[in-house]
Amino acid sequence: MTLILEQLLNGLQLGVMLFLLAAGLTLVFGIMGVINLAHGSLYMVGAYAAAFAAKLTGSFLLAIPAGLAAAALTGMAVEYLVIRHLYARDHLDQVLATFGLILFFNQTIILLFGRQPLFVQIPPALSGAVDLGLFPYPAYRLCIIAAGLLSAGALFLLIQRTRLGMLVRAGATHREMVQALGVDIRLLSTIVFGLGALLAGFAGLMAGPLLSVQVGMGEQILILTFVVVVIGGLGSVAGAFWSALLVGLVDTSLRAFLPQILRGMMAGSEADALASGISAMGVYLLMALVLLIKPKGLFPGHA
Amino acid sequence: MAHRCTLCLGLASATPAPLKKTPQVLWGDDMKSMRMMAVAAAAFCAAGAAQAQEPLKIGMITTLSGPGGYLGQDIRDAFQLAIDMQGGKLGGVPVQVLVEDDGLKPGQGKQISEKFMKTDKVKLLTGIVFSNVALAVVPDVLEEGGIYVSPNAGPSTLAGKECHANYYVVSWQNDSLHESAGSNANNLGYKKAFILAPNYPAGKDALEGFKRTFKGDVIGEVFTKLDQNDFAAEIAQIRAAKPDFIFQFHPGGAGIAFLRQYQQAGLLEQIPMVVPSPSMDAVTLKAIGEAAVGVNVSAQWNSDFDNAANKAFVDAWMKKYNRPITYYASQGFDTALAIGAALKQTGGKVDDAKAFRTAMLKADFASVRGNFKFGNNQHPVQDWYSMKVVKGADGAPIIKTNGKISSNTGDFYAKDCKL
Numbered sequence: 202m203t204l205i206l207e208q209l210l211n212g213l214q215l216g217v218m219l220f221l222l223a224a225g226l227t228l229v230f231g232i233m234g235v236i237n238l239a240h241g242s243l244y245m246v247g248a249y250a251a252a253f254a255a256k257l258t259g260s261f262l263l264a265i266p267a268g269l270a271a272a273a274l275t276g277m278a279v280e281y282l283v284i285r286h287l288y289a290r291d292h293l294d295q296v297l298a299t300f301g302l303i304l305f306f307n308q309t310i311i312l313l314f315g316r317q318p319l320f321v322q323i324p325p326a327l328s329g330a331v332d333l334g335l336f337p338y339p340a341y342r343l344c345i346i347a348a349g350l351l352s353a354g355a356l357f358l359l360i361q362r363t364r365l366g367m368l369v370r371a372g373a374t375h376r377e378m379v380q381a382l383g384v385d386i387r388l389l390s391t392i393v394f395g396l397g398a399l400l401a402g403f404a405g406l407m408a409g410p411l412l413s414v415q416v417g418m419g420e421q422i423l424i425l426t427f428v429v430v431v432i433g434g435l436g437s438v439a440g441a442f443w444s445a446l447l448v449g450l451v452d453t454s455l456r457a458f459l460p461q462i463l464r465g466m467m468a469g470s471e472a473d474a475l476a477s478g479i480s481a482m483g484v485y486l487l488m489a490l491v492l493l494i495k496p497k498g499l500f501p502g503h504a
Numbered sequence: 505m506a507h508r509c510t511l512c513l514g515l516a517s518a519t520p521a522p523l524k525k526t527p528q529v530l531w532g533d534d535m536k537s538m539r540m541m542a543v544a545a546a547a548f549c550a551a552g553a554a555q556a557q558e559p560l561k562i563g564m565i566t567t568l569s570g571p572g573g574y575l576g577q578d579i580r581d582a583f584q585l586a587i588d589m590q591g592g593k594l595g596g597v598p599v600q601v602l603v604e605d606d607g608l609k610p611g612q613g614k615q616i617s618e619k620f621m622k623t624d625k626v627k628l629l630t631g632i633v634f635s636n637v638a639l640a641v642v643p644d645v646l647e648e649g650g651i652y653v654s655p656n657a658g659p660s661t662l663a664g665k666e667c668h669a670n671y672y673v674v675s676w677q678n679d680s681l682h683e684s685a686g687s688n689a690n691n692l693g694y695k696k697a698f699i700l701a702p703n704y705p706a707g708k709d710a711l712e713g714f715k716r717t718f719k720g721d722v723i724g725e726v727f728t729k730l731d732q733n734d735f736a737a738e739i740a741q742i743r744a745a746k747p748d749f750i751f752q753f754h755p756g757g758a759g760i761a762f763l764r765q766y767q768q769a770g771l772l773e774q775i776p777m778v779v780p781s782p783s784m785d786a787v788t789l790k791a792i793g794e795a796a797v798g799v800n801v802s803a804q805w806n807s808d809f810d811n812a813a814n815k816a817f818v819d820a821w822m823k824k825y826n827r828p829i830t831y832y833a834s835q836g837f838d839t840a841l842a843i844g845a846a847l848k849q850t851g852g853k854v855d856d857a858k859a860f861r862t863a864m865l866k867a868d869f870a871s872v873r874g875n876f877k878f879g880n881n882q883h884p885v886q887d888w889y890s891m892k893v894v895k896g897a898d899g900a901p902i903i904k905t906n907g908k909i910s911s912n913t914g915d916f917y918a919k920d921c922k923l
Contacts, residue, residue, distance in 0.1 A: 204744040211736035317574065318757045320791045323768065330770035336743070339768040342736065411765065412733040413757035421731055457737040460726065469725065477703050477727040 203335040208457040209450065214342045216449025217349025221404035222422060223429040223441040224356060225397025231373045231436025232393050235284055236295050239302035240401055240426065241419025243279075247272035247402025249310060252319040252414045261324035265406060272402020273395045280394035285387070303420065310416050318415035345407050352403065353442055360438060369393060373436060425452075428484050432491045434498025444499055448484050455480035559598035560852055562843070563620035564631035565613050565641060568605035572755075574787050575633045576605070579655050579836035581825055582817075583630070586840030589820055594840060595848030602626065608633075610640030617641045621648055627854045628653070630839055633832070635659040635678060635706065646670055651857055653864075655839035656832060658883060660709065664917035667881040670857050672864060674842050675835040676804060677883045677915035678706070681780035682713030684802040684888040685751055687909045689778050691890060692800065695720040698747035698775075700738060700762075702754060703727035710753035710780070716916065723747055728754070733761045739769050749776045749800075752783065759783045760791055767795040776800060786828030789893065789901055797901050801891040804884075805834040805873040806905045813870040838871050845869040879914040881921035887911045 226240050251268030255261055283302065287295045322328075323341050330337035360366035371379045372389055380386045405418075412418065429448050433440030459480050463472035491499060564583065566576035580603055587594055587601070602624060606613035613632065620626040629645055630653045632638040638657035645652045651670045658677040662668070689697065699714060699722055701707035707727065715722060724745045726738050742750055754762050763783075766772055772795070781803035789796055807818050807829050817837055821829050842864065849863035850856070867877050879885045888909040896902035 204740060207740045207743070208737060211740060214736065215734065318760070318791075320760065320764075322793070328768065330768070337770050339765075339770070341768060411768075412761050415757050418733075421733070453737045457741055460741075473725050473727055474703075477729070481703075481729055 204457075207336050207338065208453055210338060210342070210346070211457070212450035212453035213446065214346050214349075214449070215453055216446035217346055217353070218404050218408065219422075219426060219429050219449055220353060220442050220445035221349060221400045222426040223433065223445050224353075224438055225400045226426055227430045227433065227436055227438060227441045228369070228393055229397050230430070231438075232369060232376075233284070233288055233390050235287060236292050236299070237284070237397075238296060238299040238423070239279065239306065240397070241421075241423035242303055242306035243272050243276050243398040243401040243419070244405040244408075244422065245306065245310065245414075245416070245419040246275045247405030248409045248414045248418065249314060249319065249405075250402070251406035252321045252409050253314070255321050255409075256319070261321075261410075264321070264409075268402050268406030268409075269399055272405065273399040276398020276401075277391050277395040279398075280391050284394065285390070288390075306419075307416050318413035319409075320413060321409040323410040341410060345411075348403075348407065352400065356400075356438060365392070425484065428488050432488055432498055434501040437498070437500040440498055440500030448487070451487055452480070452484050455483040559592075559600040560628070560847070560854065561624060561626045562599055562601050563617070563624065563626035563629040564601050564603045565606050565616045565620070565629065565637070566603065566631035567608045567633040567637070568603075569607050572608060572633060574830075575656065575832045576631070578830045578833040579631060579633065579839075582821065582833035582836035583655070583840045585817075585820055585824060586837050586844070588824070589816075590844065594844030595846070595852075597844075597847045597852035599847075603631070606632070606637050606641075608637065610637050613637040613641045614644060617645055617650075621645065621650055627651060628843070630655055630843070632657050638662070642671060649857070651854060651860060653839055653843055655835045658915075660917055663881050663883055663915060664920035665922075667917075667921035667923055669861055669882075669923060671882060672842070672878065673883045674839040675884070676886070677917060679709060679713035679716070679917075680888070680913065680915050681782065681802075682710045682753065683717045683916070684804075684909055684913070685778050685780045686714045686717030687888070688800060688802040688890050689749060689751065690717070690719050691909060692749070692776075692778070694748040694776075694778070696746075696748040697722045698724040698726075698742050698745050698750045700726045700728060700750065700752045700754075702730045702732070702758070704730050706755075707753065713916075714751050718751075720748070728758075731758075733758050735762050735765050736769075739766055739771060742775065743769070743771060747775060749778055751778045753780055755782055760788055763792055763799070764795050772798055778802075781831050784893065784903065785830040785832070786903070787830055789903060790828055794895075794901055796893045797895055799893045801893065801903060802888055802909055803831055803891060804886050804888055805831055806889060806891055806903055807834075808903075808905050809872065809874060811870075811872070811874050814872040814874075817872045834872050838869075838873065838876070841869040841871065842867060875912065879918045880923055881915070881918040882923065883915050883918065885912050885914045888913055 222244060226237060229235055229237050247268040250271030251264040254267030255264035283298060287298055327341045327344050329340055331340045331343060360369055368384055368389055372386060429445045430441060433444030460473055460476040463476045564580060566579055567573060568576045584601060587599060592598055602620060604616040606616060617629060620629060628651050632641060632654060633656045635657040639659055642652050642662060646668050654673040654675060656675050658673040658675055660679060662671060663677045697718060697720055699711050701710045711725060728738060752762060778800045781801055784799055784801045818829060845868045846860055846863040850859050854860050865878050873886060875887050877885050890906045890909050891903050892906055893901050894904045
């Protein structure tokens with residue numbers, strides 16, 4: 202029982218990380234209709250900037266604004282210099298250009314930081330494990346869950362309750378009308394792109410002390426992020442939230458419980474091999490299943 | 505020519521080695537002494553000129569870029585260090601090392617070896633770090649009559665039936681790393697194991713190798729994804745399974761991530777960890793820091809070994825490079841010494857592979873790891889040691905040697921080799 206609870210927390214933690222990435226991706230697609238493959242690079246930029254700042258200052262608190270600012274500014278610069286010219290083009294051109302950006306960012310990081318992974322120490326206050334009564338759980342992972350859920354709440358308020366959010370929603374469904382009403386949709390696009398990059402950078406800087414900060418870390422998680430966006434429904438932030446949690450929980454549960462279940466049915470080593478195979482495919486099977494039943498995803502955004 | 509010859513003669517007399525190789529004299533007795541002198545002079549001249557102007561070329565194909573780049577860098581630098589310590593020579597023979605980066609790409613390694621052998625006429629090759637590159641390069645090198653001395657990769661396929669007279673491994677056979685970890689766990693008195701490795705050939709070999717020597721029960725066996733770097737789900741399983749210890753093999757960044765997350769979960773104090781040396785070297789230790797304290801490691805060498813050869817090596821390394829010294833460095837250094845010992849006996853000749861082999865197999869050098877000899881499959885027969893990460897005098901964690909795990913240990917595949 203405690204194992205199930207612990208694994209649910211692990212799933213939740215993976216889920217909120219995926220949400221932070223998926224939110225930006227789905228916003229950008231929903232409002233600008235751009236498929237941004239380089240979203241993972243912004244995650245990497247956030248992680249590297251935070252790792253660098255932490256190393257320079259020795260303070261994780263200072264690393265947070267550094268990572269956020271670097272990711273958001275890079276995001277806005279990318280929008281202004283590259284993405285802006287692609288709105289009118291078809292998706293293939295966008296994919297090609299943003300794939301180019303991935304290569305560009307990876308090589309730039311190699312030039313600046315080298316190929317060796319960087320390591321960020323967990324802030325001492327969060328380095329231990331917290332006793333939750335039934336089992337101890339790493340304080341830092343709890344912190345990620347809290348920060349992720351708070352960001353999701355803040356994003357919800359921003360989109361549903363503020364003027365900027367209203368424009369974002371309107372821009373997603375009635376782009377021309379918003380433009381006709383005198384709103385600078387280009388500025389709005391830059392801001393939304395920057396916001397998405399900010400969230401990706403936030404995920405990146407939080408991942409730093411947990412994983413190793415290395416070139417290509419963005420691509421590893423990007424594929425899973427796309428699965429989240431597709432399951433949630435393109436352009437829907439709420440969809441991204443629920444689908445991120447779903448993917449996080451399904452992926453973790455399959456890895457955690459499938460080996461035991463299969464071991465009850467067949468020989469140990471065969472069960473382990475089969476379980477690792479199925480759990481690697483798990484979320485993609487889930488995606489296929491969702492698309493069969495609801496081809497537009499669980500929470501379709503705009504038409 | 506006459507001028508160059510006198511110069512050569514002077515040079516050659518300083519190096520007595522070629523004297524043994526004086527050509528057979530086929531002339532009549534009356535002219536014998538005079539002609540012999542002339543022939544000897546000519547021979548000296550040729551040999552001396554060759555030595556003075558063209559040192560023996562050794563081709564080094566190694567991995568210098570990517571996350572595993574420091575492995576090749578340490579092998580290259582330690583190999584060069586051995587040459588520098590012998591005044592630019594190995595076994596009294598001037599050598600020149602040609603170094604190329606394979607980028608951990610088997611295809612690239614193959615191209616480099618072809619270039620070395622065909623364009624640069626290199627006969628003696630070394631340097632490869634990763635087994636997948638070695639498996640692509642080594643068979644070709646041997647096929648074309650080259651000699652290959654491995655400072656790191658020792659894949660099982662080349663250790664058993666496919667063993668080769670011109671293929672030597674100075675480091676270890678891959679499985680030995682994990683077998684020694686299994687023996688280490690036995691010695692530490694652990695009974696219940698939980699073992700993890702990535703789901704790819706080397707990961708499967710790691711778990712097989714471990715199980716070959718471990719005498720207790722394996723209560724959990726998990727294959728992680730190769731590109732996985734968050735192990736929360738696996739760590740929760742370990743906590744629930746309550747093993748005596750875990751054995752894990754995750755090369756590169758994933759291994760560092762695993763160890764940090766394991767420590768963050770508060771498990772390192774409760775459930776000890778046993779790892780083979782590639783999971784814990786001086787560089788990874790520096791990256792992980794205090795989180796690694798308490799981890800059990802098994803290896804064939806450590807920087808604190810108390811023998812003269814090792815002390816000289818560690819001192820020279822720190823003086824020249826002043827950076828953490830790894831197993832890979834020790835293997836690169838030993839490889840250079842092994843080659844040097846053979847060259848000394850053959851007088852710098854590598855064309856006669858048979859003579860080189862006789863000399864090489866004597867392993868007449870003082871290895872920095874202490875005991876060393878070649879087994880029948882030309883892989884090492886050596887001692888394995890148990891080590892632990894502890895806090896050093898200055899507070900920074902160090903790897904401390906505790907004692908021997910096994911002595912004169914060969915490898916599992918040697919019995920299949922018919923050399």
